[in-house]
Amino acid sequence: MILKKEKLGSLLDMLAGTATVLVPTAFNAEGGSEGGEKATGFLPYQAGSAVDLGTVKTTRSPKDALLPQTETLYSYEQRGEDVTLTETVNNTNQILFGVRSCDAYSIACLDEVFLTRTFVDTLYYERRLGTLIVGLGCTATERSCFCTSFELDPAVAPGVDIQLTDAGDGYFAEALTTKGTEALDAWKPFLTEGTKPTPAELEFTFKLDTAKLGEQLKTMFEDPYWQDLSMKCLGCGTCAFVCPSCYCFDMSQNNKGSEGYRFRTWDSCTFVDYSMMAGFHNPRPTKMKRLRNRFMHKLCFYQERYGNSLCCGCGRCIELCPVGIDISRVIEDVERVVAHD
């Protein structure tokens, strides 16, 4: 079935009546920081929103929708000696609309972390259960895109409920899960008959060989390469914050009188106090060790644990690192460093 592009607005209007629809939108389309660079993110749709399905990758990834930048875990209150806790409950009902393959792959990585391996993270689970994901196949690439290096198919987003494929004046919509089939039923009034178009042939600036990456990285753990690489790192955490799959979080509390709440917040292993212990003992006291851990986690440790790479090749960190530390170049360098060792 085809969703004509002129019907997109009415579909989103209808969907917004049933759930929060998060769709790629320009932050500063009107007013705001005039003349500033365009930034995009998955914002709640409202009539008149500056929906931007043409942007290949949004500046902010859809990670916030499932793992918000800060999230209250529970609140507490102390009366006399008595302490009471009130748990946060997420009654999420949201549609992530227009998710690219790289970001969908990242959500699958988050699923592995938060939903498997002995413990289930309740707040993530609640959000995930209440989320319908609509994927959108890519028709163009940006210079920093390298998802095919991780064997991703830019035409089909892994794990999404409904996949959209650009068909010129419309989108071909197909359900890929039971949840998607049910949801697509409600879209019927906005759809017309049509056949699935052949996905666009995409050109990528580069494609890297990542088949042996994890193994190779293990052999170069002690290489001076990491020292050189980390010299210019600012430890600003931008790379982790813009990454759709970086999931590490910090936990802390905020008090006001006899009440307060405990919350979690995104964290970055490039921050100096990330693993600081009592007495200022820090197992990763140098930038070298912190940045090395970042790349090892993304490209080796996660794979050892969960079977696939924690980098999806979206290239956001490549574009936004203020000092130009480039994960694709690191991957390229690995071959050379290992050959030299």
Add this chain to the structure above:
Amino acid sequence: MIEIGHDCTCEGNPLVPQVCKVIEITTETSDVSSFKVQTLDGGLPFEFVPGQLGMFGIAPHGECMFCVSMGGPDWLEFTVKRVGTVTKRIHQLHVGQQVIVRGPYGNHWPTEQCKGRDMLFIAGGIGLPPVRTFLLHCLANRADYGRIDLVYSASTKHDLVFKEQLFELWPNEPNTHVHISVYKDCDGNTCTISFTAPFLEDLGLDVSNTTAVLCGGPSLYRTCSKALANMGIADENILTTLEMRMKCGIGKCGRCNVGEKYICLDGPVFTQAEVNAMLKD
């Protein structure tokens, strides 16, 4: 989306603690105290096996990871050294005060696999609490284990924890030898001033049948693992617990990794062979 296989032992949100109360506080040293905690209705906060961890803290001040140092039918004990912000607050607790507790976390001492073996426990300072549950398990099931040696050291006599058990209870257990040493000034003559590592070789152990359990600071760890290797105890038969900064305790926050292992979930107990294979920072 992944099918959820629930082998999660805790009901409800694993990051949300239960409110418990302190029922007893024992001052061990000038900066170490033990806290017995119980649920508000007088029950056990959680079931645990020796070696497992728990998050213990105070709602407005935060929580820290500790090994459960002892457990009774309706209480758990944490032995806490005062080192920083949260532990300072914990040390200001009084009996009856309400605290937050969650757990159990992590793997545990291989009590089953060690049956029939001689046990050599080596601990330094605040390294004894994590080892104690294993030692107590061996003593409670005395027939299952061979000779037991505890080699415990601290900077001074005042830094030894669990003094009553050390000096009065454990030495009287059958085939159990308690060796205590301090590195500095020793008033009274109950202990010798010595270093642990050289002492181990003189114990006359049947090394082929000995499992060593090692828990202490970096220097104790370094010197003793070398001594154990010299004595011919295989790396597979040396057990230790690792420590890393922890936040979630459930393998999600990413904080406590050493290589691809999460200490909170895959550890804290590892064999020396496993530790050797890790990519350590």
